[in-house]
Structures are given as structure tokens and as C-alpha cells.
Amino acid sequence: MSEGATSMRERHEGADMEKEDVVLRVDDLQKRFGGLVATDHASFAVERGTITGLIGPNGAGKSTIFNLISGFYEPDGGRVEVNGIDVTGREPYEIADAGLIRTFQTPRKLEGMTVREAMLVGPRKQPGESFVKLFTDPEGVAAAESANLAEAQRILEEFEIDHLATQPATDISGGQMKLVELARAMLADPEILLLDEPVAGVNPTLRNDLAEQIRRLNEQGTTFCIIEHDMEFVMKLADPVVVLNQGNVLMEGPPDAVQTDERVIDAYLGGDA
């Protein structure tokens, strides 16, 4: 660490780790890519029932942290806990089993599938995903498939995109893909949902739709952790907001406090001058 960074680091007060009911706890997480320190002893906690925003200037390490939490990257050090279970360095599917589901910044396309087919990938632990059960228990598979299909239809209706159900999943707009992605993630029945820039490249109308949906799902009990560049969107939705800078947690607080904090403004304006 250079001297400048060290003096900067002194201004980092870190996140509030003293929460009561924590779904996701990130403790002293570290990751380097060669000489680049992407995540530098980052710690924060997400309390159950909240929508926690994760913001920071470009290169602050937001996406890296998401990848570390969800198991796509292997951390160099530190610890990740989901629901009190240590999932550090586990495979993404094991972390999903612990109750954490993530989405991606760019909508992932499922070529050759209709929207409802793409939705049906969501539910976890489907009996039909076992090769053997397809032949030993076809009725059970059919029953589960019917139930999942009904559930998918219900969620699509809640998201007001049920008219897209039989459209090719690749032929819908980017914003609709984001909605489908969120709807599909809900089918996986997560306890905490990590959204990576849910409204990047989405028009204002759909943006409001997404915000409403996220708020509704949150009221129904899903915990969210959201990376987003759109400040207006985050500040309206998230509480608390965790600010990352240079791979480390700068501060955490309610949106108003974050918006007016000098250190945050400094970080966004480019450094510790």
C-alpha cells in the first residue's frame, strides 16, 4: 500500500458489523489479480429484510465482491457466511443451496427457449433434474413440472409480463430480460438476492417497474443486496447503503448520510486529494 492509500484508508470507517439478524456476512475478504488488489480486506453485513445498496466509483471492486460472494471467484483470504453457514470458496451451486442467488450485469440469453422455459430453469432441486428419476418416477417429474409451470406463470403475472410467456427468450427487450431474470431468480426461492446493476441500460418506465417489483418482493420477505450505478435508483430504494472504494468499505449509512458524506464525494470525484 502506498502512503497516499494508507492516509486514505484512515478515513475509511468501514461497515456496521453489529447487526442482529444477518443473512450475508462478508469478513475481511481479499482478492488480487496479479498486482492489482481488487478486494482489500472488505467487510460488511446484510441484515435480513433489508435492501442493501452497494455503491462505489468505477473500479471500486463491486463486481469482484459479488463474484467472490457467489463463488465465481476464489477469495485469497477472508470469509463469507450465508445464513451463518461458512461458504468461503465453495462452488456457486453450493452457495445457491445456502439460499443466495445472484443475477448478472448483462442479461444472460437462453437461445432457443421461450420465456417460460427460461423461467423453469429457476426452481432449485427439481426432481426432473435427476436423470434416473425421469425413468423411475415420471409422474413425480410431471407433477413437479406442472407445479413449477404454474408458479412461473404466477410470478410472470405478478411482474406483469405474462404476455411474454411463449415468446422466444432472445426476442424481448433488454429491460424485459432484466425483469425475466429477476422473476426467474425468485423461482429459485432465495433468502438473499444479489442484483448486479439491475437497471443498467433499462428505460425509465421499466426502471420504475423494476424498483416497484424489488420493493414488493422485499416486503414479501426477500433480502436484497444491489450494486447499481444509477444513484437516484439506489438512493430511492436502498437502506442502508454501503460505499466501496479501492476494494475496501468506505462507510455505511442511510442514503441521506451517504449522499452528503464528503469522503464519498471525494471518492467519486477521483481520489484523496
Next chain:
Amino acid sequence: MSWLTDPVGEFTDLTRAEQGVTLFVVAFAAFLFIGLLSGGLGPSYFLFLVGLASMYALLSLGLNSQWGFTGLINFSVAAFFGIGAYGTVLLSASSSPVREALLDAGVPGVLLNPVVGLVVAIVVAGLIAVAIGIPTLRLRADYLAIASLGLAEVIRLIVLNQQDWTNGSAGVRGIPSFFVGWPVLSDFPSAMPEVVVDLVPGGSVTLSPPLIDWGLTFGQDIVLGTPFWRALLNVSLVLVFLGASYGVLRRVHRSPWGRVLRTIRADEDLARALGKDTYSFKMQSFVLGSLVMALAGVFYAHLNLYVSPGDLDPITTFYVWVAVILGGSGSNRGALFGGFVVVAIREGTRFFSDLGSIIFDVGSTEVVISLGIEGGPMRLLLIGVIIVVLMRFRPEGLLPPQRELIWPGTVDEVPEGPDVGVRDARGGTDE
């Protein structure tokens, strides 16, 4: 059986691609039928071709369940085919060193029959698939491609050089029929009487249409003897293999299991994020495909009655890839169709040596149009041209998956799926 009661209605329900393929298949079947009637195509040879085509269809189904379902690039089709072929003949063929060694070791000869060979071949193919999958399936797709390319050569070279097991380049002869030792079926070909089909009683009719002398003579007696019955038995066997494989693959393709594979193919990270153990799914898909390929090899050994290291040449892998891409990646029907088309080209071009020059009979003068190209090069040329034309005009293949794939019985109305194939859509993404 609505195809029987209302063929026109059923036909109009099909997508354009399906209609085209249906018409083509009907026309081609009619062409072969004329060939059979005219005596230009011997019945036994015809059945041999059907067997060969079914074998390629099996190989294509196997590759399709790896590449078409999951996007696994496997360049060792010929190796798994060879494992199937050698697996069964090394146990059951009279000239096999392995069989001799086993007999010397006191294994009763009754046990060393083709059915046990089939089981052994399948098990060995499965084990090798797992062995190659363990180190490569966790890595990016390219590594499996490279490893499988190496595997194909390793297996071929082992077969070629391990002479005390495989007879090396001499190959294995003395392969029994698959049904040796079975009640009834074992003696079926020789027990059947010789049937003479006399189409036009008392003579024959020669068709001499104007302009071109096709040389077709109808009504020659067609003799159905022991070779015919043997071929018929072989074809029945491969059709059972093919039907069973197709049934299984069709079922799993439209299941939630198949849906996870298709998700992996489109975007593996998405499948992982949704809690799917993609490594396990890829392994299952890879092993499944390899087993089907080995099955094709088992059949080939008992069809051809001679197996040599040449059968493991990479050209087989190449043909099967062409078949799958031609038929439409990810479509079981496409793989079936592609397999048949590749054999039609492979075997059809044999006649090009005769047709190297076509003689038109215009009045008293003969016009000779010479193509100046032999059957072998013609085959490669034709396949090359087909690939280029296909990639240019229909990159998704002739018969890509046409419909939504949801477990049967759970949806009432099944809408038509996108007509855009996987490759086409993939070309549009930024990766």
C-alpha cells in the same frame, strides 16, 4: 395416428423446415424404391446401407447429446465408436487374442458372446468418458475439445500398436453375428427359405424414355436369400438400438434435466448462479453421448464382420460432426436426418465413378458430359460444398429444435419455438 386419418392437416401443421425435410425423405424413399424394383440396388446391399445409415444416425445422436444439448466439443467420436467395436469383437471374435487368453485362463466360451461384449464395450466407454471428463469438464469448453482430440489419437494408436491384444493393423476377423447362440435368431438367416420376387411374371420391362437412357429394367427377379435375411436381422438390431436411444434422448431432452443442459450450453455461468451443479450435468451428458457412440461401434462390428484400426480414423468424427451440424445442433430428429444424409452422400458418391461421364442420347449422336472427377474426391467435394452452403444460408441446420421443450402433459398448447437456431443467435452476442 392422425397421420393416417388426416395426413394433409398434419402436414400443414408442420413448420416449413419440417415440411421440406418430410418431402425430401419421401422423395428419397421413392427413389430408393425405384432402385430396388429396377434391380439397380440389390436388397441385401440396400439393407446394408440402411444399417450403415442407422449407425451414423446413432453416432450423430450421441454427439448431439454432447454438443447439441450441452455444448461439449467432443472430437473423439471415432474413439468411442472404436471402443464399442473393439470391445465386443475382442471378446467374441475367433481371431481375437484377448478371447484366446481368456479361454486359456479358463473362462467358459459361452460367456464370451456378443451380448457380454456389448456390456463390456459400454462399460469401458463409460469409464473412459469419465476419465477424460474429470480433468477437462471443470475447465473451459476448449480444453475438452483439445483433450478429446488427443484421446482419439491415443486410442487409435493403442489399437494399432498393442498387437498382442488387438492384432494391430491386421484387424480382427472371425466376428460372429450378434445373435450367435440365441434361440431361433441364431439360425434365422440360413433357416429362411430363398424367396424369389417375380415382379412382372414371365419377363421384364425396359423403360426407355426419350433423351436419356437410364438403363432401368423393371421386373427382373429379385432373389432374397441368406445374405438378405442376415442383413434384415442386422437392420432390425440397429433399429432397436436406434429406437431405444432416440426414445431415451427425446425424453431427457424435453425434461428439466435437458433444460439444465441447454442452459449450460447457452450460458454456463447462469446455470451455476441458479444453483445447478454444472460439472455433474456436463459429465452425465458426456457419458451418455459416449455410450450411444459405443453402441454404434458394437453394431458396426457385427455388421461389417471385420474391424481394423482404420475404422478409428478421424474422418468418422468429421462425418458425424457434419451430420449433427447439417441436421441442426440440439435436435434429435436433426441428428437422425443428418446421419442418413451423410451416408447417402458417402455411399451415393460411389456411383459417381460410373457417372463420371453421363451419356446423353440425342438422336443419332451421343453427347458425353464428363464430370472428370472420381467418386472419392467427389465425396469430399460434395460434403465441403454442403457445409459451405449450409453455413452461408442456414447456419442453424436443416431441422433445428422447432418447438418448446416442456415435459409432456404439463402444458396444453405448445407454441412454436423460435426458428432461429443456437448458432445463429450466438453469432449476435458480444462473446
